[in-house]
Amino acid sequence: MKKSISQATIDRLPLYFRTLRLMEETEINIISSDELGRRLDITPEQIRKDLTTFGQFGKKGIGYDVRELKDRISNILGLQNHWRLAIVGVGHLGGALANYVNFASLGFSVVALLDKNPKIVGTKVNGITVGNISDMKEIISDKAVDIGIITVPATEAQDTADALIAANVKGIWNFAPIKLNVPDNIPLVNEDLSIGLSALSYHMSQN
Amino acid sequence: MKKSISQATIDRLPLYFRTLRLMEETEINIISSDELGRRLDITPEQIRKDLTTFGQFGKKGIGYDVRELKDRISNILGLQNHWRLAIVGVGHLGGALANYVNFASLGFSVVALLDKNPKIVGTKVNGITVGNISDMKEIISDKAVDIGIITVPATEAQDTADALIAANVKGIWNFAPIKLNVPDNIPLVNEDLSIGLSALSYHMSQN
């Protein structure tokens, strides 16, 4: 069995990717773990350790080729798959995500929007017509959706997850503040905004 | 020196809080670490360990009083401070956060919105008139803002953070995908959506 890679490492890769892309734009060609670490407040040892989990990308005495490393990380993260997203729940947050420009620059595209509210179904958000949740299976299939984004109220989140899985999405990004039960083979990432805000409150209270 | 409490523990407290509040609503009065763990997919040992970091809240052989534990966690997280929030950058995401109902239920209130775009300044979002960023210092002071939420583009995020700190906010919640430099005494929480989505892409690619 292949040794599993820590979530901490995986979560740092997007930071490396982001920084490398910025460097590429400013025409920096070579970067050392030291300089990359300085920019991100991560130790160079940590960066080298993270990278060698996936291979040997650097040159001793020189550093890393910015473009090459960026492309390698992009591939490790699977960004070259150009995953297709469906947003379920076109409220304020869902609508904001439908307009979120950074997705495209990471290779994701929002291809479907779904809601159950008849006042929202049929309207256009960022050029996409909102479909009815009751037509989910057909829409997910027609639009070849890979990832379902859940931005419905917590009370409806589990049903939404079940429906998305029945419609054959390959992964779920959940913004509802509730623990979802999904099969082991469906990757699930929770984006619970109340955790970050509560942690901030905690640290502010310590001062 | 007091032994510092791990971020992992702090990040689990909001989950406990959320679940306890749900239980309180359904009139469950007593909960064991076993049952709480079952609902959240966290081991009961982990929960007991987390809680005893802050005190002894349970009764041996019985469990925890739901309401009492909920209130204790609320206090540990500092939610009783009823922090006042200002959102800087009223684009899609900032606007969505201005309308985010879950803040209120955690004791936070959005009291100010700021933007630099003259087309947005002066408009009302969720009943709050958007102020001009150039008046930040005065607005933050007048509205007694505690927390600055950064939803401006990455290129403007550091300047925004500097201005918020100069205006005496006590903490920063940053949604811009960039590493911010802030003084040690200003708690900063980053909410980088591209990390979660990239991690999801990674796990989907492994299948």
Place this chain on the structure above:
DNA sequence: TAGATTGTTAATCGATTAACAATC
């Protein structure tokens, strides 16, 4: 009392940091 469940210490596991040989 017997059964249940906490609080806490000890053991394990995993992640980060330090050190350094290899080498460009």
Place this chain on the structure above:
DNA sequence: TAGATTGTTAATCGATTAACAATC
């Protein structure tokens, strides 16, 4: 060559899990 910097092994640190005495 000398200086710089990677890749990797060893040491340390910290978090989770296991075990169990205390006690309701």
